[in-house]
Amino acid sequence: MRRRSLLAAAGAAAALPVPRQARANEPVDVALVLAVDVSRSVDEDEARLQREGYRTAMTDPRLIEAIRGGMMGGIAVAYVEWAGLEYQRLVLPWTRIGDQMQAEVWASALAEAPRASLSWTSISGAIDFSRRVLVDCPFEPTRKVIDVSGDGVNNSGPPAEEARDRAVAEGITINGLPILNDRPTFGRRPPIPLDIYFRESVIGGPGAFMIAAEDFDDFGQAVRRKLIREIAGLPAPDGFVNAG
Template identity: 90%
Template sequence: MRRRSLLAAAGAAAALRPTLARAEDPVDVALVLAVDISRSVDEDEARLQREGYRSAMTDPRLVEAIRGGMTGGIALAYVEWAGFEYQRLVLPWTRIGSQAQAESWASALAEAPRVSLSWTSISGAIEFSRRTLAECPFEATRRVIDVSGDGVNNSGAPAEEARDRAVAEGITINGLPILNDRPTFGRRPPIPLDIYYRESVIGGPGAFMIPAEDFDDFGQAVRRKLIREIAGLSSDPERRLA
């Protein structure tokens, strides 16, 4: 089983090779998409998450936002995470600057295998994303970690500690909390998830949060969030691109 998963992951990465650019190519933002795959996210919800990112990345409005930047390109890495012991780079750093490259990235994500593991370590996700940003081969004007999930940190160090270390390095952490009304492991979060993300997860220059009301709302929230991150604005620019 593990061998098949590794082979499938290698195939997904290989599908991106035609879009990989030279390491010296500049980008407007290096963006890590850090996505929760803990057991609180069931198969249908996991599918909605991935489809949300695939649909958002291929939306012409988002591609227009990318092309409208100073360099006309972004660097993107896709990470999945669960407990403190599990983080995985699903899709490696890729420069996206055209509709065709966005479509290729979305196709690779559709082919990548998925696993589901217990617990939720936002701190582990941030630490892994920091290391992923340190290995980015593109020169980026901004560095951003985009954390999405449906629960509070319940594994590893406190999320605030990891957030503060990232912010001290000039990294911005944005949040996309999924306000799922289902308890995680039978327990309700100690505070509403959007408040938790605001107080304990996001941080850095221009940090913001866009909640998704549920998994069905996830795709629309992802698109709004990515356009705003790519545009690098403190207010939502989507209306101008409609």
């Protein structure tokens, strides 16, 4: 059932105007799954800021320069939205980005994609779904990365640590972008600060790191800095960097 759901989501997403069809086994510097929280704690304004953050970051000339400076001169990107254990969706399928025009087309496709908002937060579900998306990647990456962003701890499904460990065992790196907006989650504050939770329970694998955004307004800048590090394959000092 999960496999059929993933294929159906990929088929629907494939109808969106992505830059061009992939050539089988085309080499890229990194295959990157952007796994984005759309749980109930993310309201409409915050959801807009998240998407705008990714769109702006992906088209930033500094990011394009980092992409073109890689050995392969291109990256593969898939965009996933997730909430509780029952909801993960492939919004934009695997797309190769190697220049400004391809980045602009990708950003336009993301702006046009519909969005849902659901309850609960399953980081474990997001990681497991992203692993399956990576299995279907048509490109040949030198690295595989899942980029998890969110504003809450795992409260649906198995512990995030279990999913993280499965991904790391497959050679996947998980980086984090916690959004520290200091709002209660369903009336309860997280048991530990979100940045510490991401560091201890979410990120893992070779060169894993995270960059924290102080709030949703800070998200775009944090995304840009994080993507440049991921594309360049440079870990942050001590696995952690604050946005700014």
